Amino acid sequence: MESAVRLDHNHELTVKDLPYIVTWREDRCKRCGRCTAVCPMHAIEPSVMVRREISSEDASPSPKVTRKTVVVVRQTTDIERYCTGCGSCTLVCPNDAIEPVFNPQHKFLFHKNPGGHPYRRGGRRNDPRESTLDHLKFTRISMLTDPALDAGRHEFRIRTYLGRILPPEEMPFRVKEGKLELMSGNSRFVPPVREIYPVMIGSMSVGALSPTMWEGLAMGVAYLNEVDRMPVVMASGEGGIPPRLLKSRFIKYFILQIASGYFGWDEIIRAIPDMADDPCAIEIKYGQGAKPGDGGLLMAEKVTKLISEIRGVPQGVDLPSPPTHQTKYSIEESVAKMIQAMSMAFGFRVPVFPKISGTRTARAVLNNLLRNPYAGGLSIDGEEGGTGAAYNVSLDKMGHPIASNIRDCYLDLARQGRQNELPLIAAGGVGKKGGLAANAAALIMLGASAVSVGKYMMQAAAGCFGDEMNRCNVCNIGKCPRGITTQDPRLYRRLDPEKVAERVVEVFRALDVELKKIFAPLGRSTELPIGMSDALCADDADIAQRLQIGYVC
Amino acid sequence: MCRLAAITSNEYLNPMECIGALETMHEGHDGSGMGLILKNLGGELAEFFDYPVLSGICSKDGLYTLEEYLFHAGFRLKHQWRPALKPVKGIKRRDHYFAKVYDYPEEYEDRSQEEKEELLLQTRLTLRRMGEENGSITVFSFYPDIVTIKEVGDPLQLGEFFGLTDSRLKAKIIFAQGRQNTNYDINLYACHPFFVQGFGSMTNGENTAFVPIREFLASRGFAGYSGYDSDSEVFTHILHYAVKKLGYPLHYYKDVITPLGEDDLARREDSEVLSLMRVALRPLCIDGPNVIIGFTPDGSCFMVHDAKKLRPGVVGGVRGRVGLVSEECGLESMVPERESAKGIFPMKYDMVIVSPGAQEVRVWNQLYGWTTIMN
Numbered sequence: 001m002e003s004a005v006r007l008d009h010n011h012e013l014t015v016k017d018l019p020y021i022v023t024w025r026e027d028r029c030k031r032c033g034r035c036t037a038v039c040p041m042h043a044i045e046p047s048v049m050v051r052r053e054i055s056s057e058d059a060s061p062s063p064k065v066t067r068k069t070v071v072v073v074r075q076t077t078d079i080e081r082y083c084t085g086c087g088s089c090t091l092v093c094p095n096d097a098i099e100p101v102f103n104p105q106h107k108f109l110f111h112k113n114p115g116g117h118p119y120r121r122g123g124r125r126n127d128p129r130e131s132t133l134d135h136l137k138f139t140r141i142s143m144l145t146d147p148a149l150d151a152g153r154h155e156f157r158i159r160t161y162l163g164r165i166l167p168p169e170e171m172p173f174r175v176k177e178g179k180l181e182l183m184s185g186n187s188r189f190v191p192p193v194r195e196i197y198p199v200m201i202g203s204m205s206v207g208a209l210s211p212t213m214w215e216g217l218a219m220g221v222a223y224l225n226e227v228d229r230m231p232v233v234m235a236s237g238e239g240g241i242p243p244r245l246l247k248s249r250f251i252k253y254f255i256l257q258i259a260s261g262y263f264g265w266d267e268i269i270r271a272i273p274d275m276a277d278d279p280c281a282i283e284i285k286y287g288q289g290a291k292p293g294d295g296g297l298l299m300a301e302k303v304t305k306l307i308s309e310i311r312g313v314p315q316g317v318d319l320p321s322p323p324t325h326q327t328k329y330s331i332e333e334s335v336a337k338m339i340q341a342m343s344m345a346f347g348f349r350v351p352v353f354p355k356i357s358g359t360r361t362a363r364a365v366l367n368n369l370l371r372n373p374y375a376g377g378l379s380i381d382g383e384e385g386g387t388g389a390a391y392n393v394s395l396d397k398m399g400h401p402i403a404s405n406i407r408d409c410y411l412d413l414a415r416q417g418r419q420n421e422l423p424l425i426a427a428g429g430v431g432k433k434g435g436l437a438a439n440a441a442a443l444i445m446l447g448a449s450a451v452s453v454g455k456y457m458m459q460a461a462a463g464c465f466g467d468e469m470n471r472c473n474v475c476n477i478g479k480c481p482r483g484i485t486t487q488d489p490r491l492y493r494r495l496d497p498e499k500v501a502e503r504v505v506e507v508f509r510a511l512d513v514e515l516k517k518i519f520a521p522l523g524r525s526t527e528l529p530i531g532m533s534d535a536l537c538a539d540d541a542d543i544a545q546r547l548q549i550g551y552v553c
Numbered sequence: 554m555c556r557l558a559a560i561t562s563n564e565y566l567n568p569m570e571c572i573g574a575l576e577t578m579h580e581g582h583d584g585s586g587m588g589l590i591l592k593n594l595g596g597e598l599a600e601f602f603d604y605p606v607l608s609g610i611c612s613k614d615g616l617y618t619l620e621e622y623l624f625h626a627g628f629r630l631k632h633q634w635r636p637a638l639k640p641v642k643g644i645k646r647r648d649h650y651f652a653k654v655y656d657y658p659e660e661y662e663d664r665s666q667e668e669k670e671e672l673l674l675q676t677r678l679t680l681r682r683m684g685e686e687n688g689s690i691t692v693f694s695f696y697p698d699i700v701t702i703k704e705v706g707d708p709l710q711l712g713e714f715f716g717l718t719d720s721r722l723k724a725k726i727i728f729a730q731g732r733q734n735t736n737y738d739i740n741l742y743a744c745h746p747f748f749v750q751g752f753g754s755m756t757n758g759e760n761t762a763f764v765p766i767r768e769f770l771a772s773r774g775f776a777g778y779s780g781y782d783s784d785s786e787v788f789t790h791i792l793h794y795a796v797k798k799l800g801y802p803l804h805y806y807k808d809v810i811t812p813l814g815e816d817d818l819a820r821r822e823d824s825e826v827l828s829l830m831r832v833a834l835r836p837l838c839i840d841g842p843n844v845i846i847g848f849t850p851d852g853s854c855f856m857v858h859d860a861k862k863l864r865p866g867v868v869g870g871v872r873g874r875v876g877l878v879s880e881e882c883g884l885e886s887m888v889p890e891r892e893s894a895k896g897i898f899p900m901k902y903d904m905v906i907v908s909p910g911a912q913e914v915r916v917w918n919q920l921y922g923w924t925t926i927m928n
Contacts, residue, residue, distance in 0.1 A: 140761075142759070142761060155860070161832055161835070165832050165833055166829075166833055168834050171829055171830065171833055173799075173801075173826055175801070178802050179802070179823055180801060180805060180830075182826055182829075193832050414768045414769075417769070417773055417774060418772075419765075419768065419769065420833070420834075420836050522761060523759065523761030523840055524761055524840050525861075526811065526812075526838050527762070527835055527838040527840070531764065531768060531836075532761075532762070532764055534763070534764040
């Protein structure tokens with residue numbers, strides 16, 4: 001009989017407590033060890049097991065006992081080494097012998113706080129349901145009374161503007177000999193406006209992303225602009241960008257972000273005199289949809305030599321950005337000053353706009369910005385936005401959905417007749433279920449001037465494993481099995497930047513076709529259908545009522 | 554799609570000239586309405602060119618309410634034209650059709666034109682609101698030297714119904730539309746041509762960008778940008794906004810509603826202005842297919858298309874008499890003496906502008922500038 005001590009495993013978890021259970025097929029496994037080597041969490045390990053087999057070969061029972069020691073792959077129940085379900089093991093297994101399976105009965109959140117440290121992770125909100133955006137469809141189909149357009153052959157202009165737009169009444173025009181001309185001299189300041197593709201790559205920092213991932217995205221963006229003539233822009237995230245890029249002509253395809261840690265800005269300020277061109281815009285990050293109220297966080301593991309140089313900090317230390325800008329004490333005062341200071345730094349040639357978390361107070365922010373003639377837009381990041389590192393509670397429970405936030409803001413602008421003056425950029429959960437074009441078009445018709453995507457790009461361009469069943473989502477610990485969010489060369493060398501760039505281009509080309517397939521049947525081609533809410537309906541009456549659009553069933 | 558016939562002339566014409574043109578395009582309208590705007594009035598209204606004319610339809614009760622309101626607002630009736638109605642099968646007669654000429658309230662005698670126009674606009678909108686709920690009052694325009702007639706029915710039958718053949722109602726500019734209703738309910742307020750403060754236009758086609766344009770116009774803080782029972786009403790209001798509110802020369806209307814693409818724009822001398830205009834007026838960019846025929850307070854008439862209008866309208870005529878129509882057969886009816894080979898079919902970048910009195914026809918091309926076709 002086994003001793004009581006050996007039977008009592010009361011201090012241990014069972015695999016049934018964990019979110020993913022690794023199913024391993026002994027009969028297929030050839031014990032090559034690839035799965036255990038590749039597992040980023042060390043959740044599986046090679047182990048030995050003693051087997052006691054009882055057999056009888058005679059006509060009457062004559063049991064024989066055989067003892068065997070076998071090599072197995074065993075899943076650990078250590079909560080710090082839980083299986084994330086990433087599936088790297090399946091990917092490398094030559095014999096299809098291993099696979100993590102989601103365990104709906106798990107009690108992961110009951111246990112993932114050893115040492116009193118709450119669960120932190122990357123990714124986005126763990127809510128696998130369809131988002132509000134996925135309940136929207138385009139129902140105003142041009143039929144007979146108004147010819148629909150041919151998405152394949154018609155000329156479409158899918159562009160938007162970033163930057164403060166003067167109301168037509170304030171444009172410094174005068175009529176001379178039957179023609180309009182610009183008034184010279186002390187005429188009205190005309191703020192800078194960029195014409196860009198309405199879907200941009202959202203803020204993901206060098207640091208949060210691996211060098212290969214960031215390089216791939218940047219190359220893809222440059223290709224789209226230079227070869228495909230699609231003015232797609234990309235936001236840098238906090239922490240600056242590589243110095244060589246900063247001084248190159250490609251800088252015009254990038255939106256530089258300044259956030260509460262001001263990381264990277266020493267280098268940027270120093271580079272200004274040597275810049276070959278202006279950046280597309282400056283984004284001042286005040287909030288992030290994935291973790292409202294939290295600042296950025298780059299774990300020490302990710303602060304390598306390159307990152308430390310770009311950010312101007314020592315190597316190997318945690319880089320937390322404060323939850324808020326330390327100088328921010330009022331939107332009227334310090335935010336206005338910050339916008340103006342950034343505008344001034346770039347000679348008032350670059351649009352400057354704040355980014356905030358989705359919030360019920362977004363309209364208050366919006367109306368303050370409206371009164372600031374230098375504010376070049378407002379980016380709102382909804383609750384389903386992604387992040388490289390955040391507390392799980394922030395990710396899962398904090399924030400505001402983007403759909404109603406952007407709709408409220410647009411309608412507020414429209415009531416004041418200023419819907420064309422301050423572009424709204426919508427982000428957070430766009431393309432969560434893969435419907436990037438549909439989600440983006442829906443947001444535009446709800447009133448967004450542009451849409452920003454981050455998580456979708458990682459998933460589509462680099463095969464990010466992360467999903468809303470908490471698969472993988474270990475971006476925060478520098479162990480990304482795809483090499484997307486790590487600074488470990490052994491991991492990021494898995495990612496070929498050329499392939500990422502190719503995928504970025506493919507994604508945007510496909511997106512462009514899909515947007516045309518949406519806009520064409522609506523009869524829209526000449527301008528982006530911003531606020532064309534008559535084209536939208538929801539399949540949920542409450543959503544329809546809240547967004548002030550039609551309901552269909 | 555609706556059928557459109559407009560004529561501009563240096564002499565007074567009977568509105569039946571346009572209605573006759575609509576009849577030649579009969580296959581394109583379904584009797585769901587006809588709208589007529591007469592500008593630069595002749596006949597019995599000629600001498601009152603300086604006084605505002607209220608055009609509309611009333612029930613008996615509505616007429617009493619309307620007259621009471623106008624009287625108390627200080628307007629004094631100077632003259633009124635009422636059609637000599639003839640019963641026509643299929644046309645449902647309403648109580649009162651009228652074009653009433655008023656004198657301004659005394660306190661407005663020395664007021665500016667702007668103030669007078671504001672008063673007329675507010676009065677029209679108030680009357681519309683007063684009669685909208687029970688349908689007792691329908692008012693189409695309240696402006697000097699303009700008469701508007703609208704009713705449901707076949708244009709030719711309506712011409713007979715209103716007795717327009719032998720009417721003394723004449724004008725130098727006549728706009729007529731035969732409706733092919735695509736706005737669900739038949740509503741007189743949805744019937745073209747539309748009018749605001751001296752600017753009028755009618756359209757055929759659909760405007761799929763209607764909602765964002767409506768939201769932009771309705772939030773300009775100008776009471777006249779309202780109504781919108783038809784998606785085409787925005788074309789009139791964009792015209793008013795661009796020319797009157799923003800002070801742009803008329804041909805920039807084309808650049809507002811169908812701005813050039815970036816490459817084309819760079820070739821224009823005024824490209825800097827156009828770039829800024831395209832950004833600032835982005836919500837007014839239309840998405841058709843549309844042909845728009847319009848007029849401005851000085852009596853200039855124009856025709857313009859968007860790029861999606863595959864079958865253009867046509868402008869043609871002789872000096873002193875020019876027609877602007879959606880189908881060429883209409884032109885044949887209105888100006889048979891013209892050289893048909895010289896008809897102008899405006900294309901993607903064109904805007905045809907006919908000067909007051911039809912003395913000159915010029916084509917404004919967004920890429921190549923002006924061409925004078927007739928002077």
